[in-house]
Amino acid sequence: MTDQDPHTEHTRKDDKHKASMQKQKAKVDARIAEAKTERGIALLLTGNGKGKSSSAFGMVMRALGYGQRVGVVQFIKGAQLSGEELYLRDHCPQVHFYQMGTGFTWNTQDRSGDISAAEQTWAEAEALLKNPDVALVVLDELTYMIAYQYLDEQRILQAIQNRPSAQSVVVTGRGGGSALQDIMDTVSDVKDVKHAFRAGIKARQGVDY
Structure with a gap:
């Protein structure tokens, strides 16, 4: 052989x-x-894993690469400056960037104040969702506003469904409920397999924030 x-x-x-x-x-x-079918899509990035907001900002960079107008509204975050906020504010004036600015709800411990801030922030988001000149809207950590009942769920769902046909929207955050998932075109569940923080490693500038 x-x-x-x-x-x-x-x-x-x-x-x-x-x-x-x-x-x-x-x-x-x-x-x-x-x-x-040629139209904008609604995308939900959910799950317990790291990378949901990072993925959303990757799509922001894609849209900017094509010269598109972008709107970013961040719920929950804002007490500490993030790298994406610093970059977009300094280098991308064509991006409408708004943060709720109260930080995490477990730090504020002020439900009434958080609801008031959420409503003011949602007004910014709602205006973007009505603007046909904005090609991409990112609603970062919006799911918590539904989970904590800071905002009316139906109002959120209707605004997303009634946005301009060519506009795409990206929602991030854990959970958000089945009603939100039902109206989205794409739902990605980011799983948590392993995280450095649980091993006592501090959050890293440029990676985690």
Whole structure:
């Protein structure tokens, strides 16, 4: 019994790989051909894992790359300056950036004050969701406003559903309820497998905030 010729084995693997990729390309091309609807999408980034806001800001950079107008409204965050806020305020004047500014609710411990701040912040978000010139709206940590009942859920759902047809919206935060998920086009659940903070490692500037 002789060993198989290395050149023949290499060619066989190449042919097998090519056939597999051709089949995969045919499936992808078919799905692309089936997608005929041209409109903005509603995307929910939820789950217990890290990276939801980071993903949303990645889409902000994409939109800016195409010269699109962007609106960003951050709920919960704001007591400490974030890297994304510093960059967008200094380098991207075309981005409408608004933060609730109260910080985390477990720090404020002031329900009435948080509700008042949430309503003021939602007014900024609602205006963006009515503006057809804004291509992308990011509502960062909005889900907590629903979970804590700081804002009326139906008002939020209606504003997202009634936005301009070409506008896309990204909502981030844990939970948010089934009603919010039901109206979104895409829902991604970011899972928590391992986190440095639980090992006693401090949050890192430029990575965590």
